[in-house]
Amino acid sequence: MSQMPAHPIDPGVRIGHVHLKVADLERALPFYRDVLGFEETYRRPGAVFMSAGGYHHHIALNTWESRGGQPPAPGATGLYHLAILYPTRRLLADALRRLVDAGIMLDGASDHGVSEALYLRDFDDNGVELYWDRPREQWPRDADGGIRMKTEPLNLRDLLSELETDAELAGEPLAVSS
Structure with missing residues (x-):
C-alpha cells in the first residue's frame, strides 16, 4: 500500500x-x-x-x-530514462514503426497493465521510454482498489497490428520485420 x-x-x-x-x-x-x-x-x-x-x-x-562527453558509467546516478507519453495505442504503434524503419533496436517492451511501453536508448545512450496509458477504468486493481502494475512481455506484432487498418485502407501490405 x-x-x-x-x-x-x-x-x-x-x-x-x-x-x-x-x-x-x-x-x-x-x-x-x-x-x-x-x-x-x-x-x-x-x-x-x-x-x-x-x-x-x-x-x-x-x-x-x-560537449564531446561520454555517457555515465553503469552504476552511476542520474536519469534512468525519459518517458514520452503517446495519447493512443495506434500512435505508439506508429512510433514502433518509425524505430523499425530507422533500424533502432529496443532494449525491451513491456505490458505494465496500466500501460504498454517500449524501451530504447538514444544516440548518447540516454534511456528513452515510449508508452501509452490504458484508460484508468481498465487499470488492474488489487482487492483494496490500489493500482496493481505488472511487467510482462509486450507483443510487438500485436502492437503493430494497430497500423494494419491504415495500410489496408491505403492498399499497401504492412511489412513487419522480426
Missing part, C-alpha cells in the same frame, strides 16, 4: 520538459527530430529545443556541460 504525503501535490501538476546533456547536437538531433518526429522550435548556441504540437519545448538537447 502506498503512503500519502501530508500535503499532496495538486493532481493537475505535470512534468513539462526535460533537458538532456548530449555530446554532439548534430548527432543527437536526428533521433528526436527525424525518428521520433519532434519539431525544432528554437536553437541557441549549444542547445536545440523541440516540441510536439507547437509547445515551446518538451525536450531540449544541450552541450553546455557535455
